[in-house]
Amino acid sequence: MAPPLPPLPSIAETLKHPAFNTAVWQLVPDRSGITPVAQARGGPIKISWEIHGSGPRRLVLIMGLGGMKSAWQRQTLYFGHQRGDEYSVLIFDNRGMGQSDKPLMRYSTSEMARDVAELLAHPDVGWLPGFPLPSDPPSSVPRSLHVVGISMGGMIAQELACLVPAAIASLGLICTAAAVENTTTFSEHMAQRLSLLLPKTPERSIADAARRMFSRAWLASPTDDIELPDPETTPKVLPPKGGGAKYLKFSSNAERFVAQEMNKRLDPDSGFTVKGFLLQLIAAGWHRKTAEQLARMADEVGRERILVMHGTEDGMISVPHGRKLIEMIRPGKGLIIEGMGHVPAVELRDFHRVLEDLFATGERLNGSAMMSGGS
Structure with missing residues (x-):
């Protein structure tokens, strides 16, 4: 049995904390915009995006x-500001969230x-010229995109890699799944799904999110590892x-999360709305990739270029999903x-290092492919 959730600070206490207004960092992008996509797919749908840094390695981070x-913000600061001459970091709000449009329609x-591919191909960004790519793209298509997706973002990253495998330099699938399945009892599974839909007080909502998203030990720990x-x-x-x-520190990670x-x-x-959250929830809940589809994607991207990572205390997408994806x-x-x-x-102190290793592998394989005359 998991240890009990450490006490979270109350909302009233959090609002009075001297670090409260410093919890979200003001990182100035090198480029930004609001770009229409899905023109022929029920749109246009405007996507809000930013690029931080101007380096040659192009990171696409999918939330x-x-x-x-x-x-x-931790990855944006590390790669796009502290190492902005090495990396360019694209971050954006998926449809339904933030400053992007939230159309009332079926999301998948x-x-x-x-949406992501069209954003990358748009002249505003210009990282995916020639999209949509032919089914047998020429070897001249550069593998220039280092794609990392977390949770539902990892599901979107799977779909993006199936869509444009020849453009992927590396692919990080983090705490995600080929499909969300019942890995417990039916009653526990249904209770977890229903809990996402039931109305709650803000205190209960935040406590439930903390319980599902983070390990108990991390929530109780001080924030000393945050730069x-x-x-x-x-x-x-x-x-x-x-x-x-x-920018100020909090005494615990739980305090920072509540803030x-x-x-x-x-x-x-x-730009947070319940409507947008529920529409995204539908997309995540109905995500399905078969073993055959993922194997074909891995063949086309190149298995050496792919990282799959999962945590044993993931309460949102349980660890059997990660093992199955591997x-x-x-x-x-x-x-x-x-x-x-x-x-x-x-949560992970060394996550930057894990990503740097992944990106370096993709760049090394790009160099090997160029020397051998491949893509």
Whole structure:
């Protein structure tokens, strides 16, 4: 049995915390915009995006259910600001969330992947010229995209890799699944699904999210491993939005999580809506990729270029899903991390290193392919 959830600070306590207004970092992009996609698919649907950094390695970070592009702030800071001469980092709000449009229609991970591909191909971004690619693309198509997706974002990343495998330099599928299945009893499975739909108080909603997303040990731990942005020394970092010159630490990760959730819910410009959340939930719940589809994708992308990672304490998509995905894809690296929850982008101290290794593998294979005359 899992240890009990450590006490979370109350919303009232969190709002009074001196670090509350510094929980969401003000990272200035090099480029940004709102770009229409899905013109012939029920749109146009406007997608809000940012590119941080100007380096040659192109990272495409795809957020999960209910998440904003700002949820990648640790990776955006590390790759796009502290190493912005090496990397260019594309972050965006999926349809239904943030500053992107929230049309009332049936969402699917395959349609959301086409949103991403069309955004990449649009002159605003210009990272995927020639899309849609032919079924047998020429060897001149560059493998220039390092794609990382978490949770529902990992489902979208699977679909994107099936759609444009020849453009993928590396692929990180993090805490995701080929399909969400019942890995417990039927009653537990139904209770978990229904709990996402039932109305709750903000206190209960945040506590339930914390329980599903993070390990108990991480929530209770201090925030010493978080490197805060320094507006005085880091390129294109503004002081906190709520005033003050510096970003401040919280005493525990649980405090920081509650503060970030309340910033999202209270900020009228955040773009979080229950409607958008439920539409994305439908897309994630109905995601389905067969073993054959994933094997073909892995063949076309190249298994050495693929990372699948999952945590044993993931309460959102249980660890059997990660093991099954590893069995289906047989990636170059399959990691089951003991004690990790659902969001290593926030929780895992060495997540940057894991991604750097993945990107370096993709670049090395690109060099090998160029030397051998392949794609």
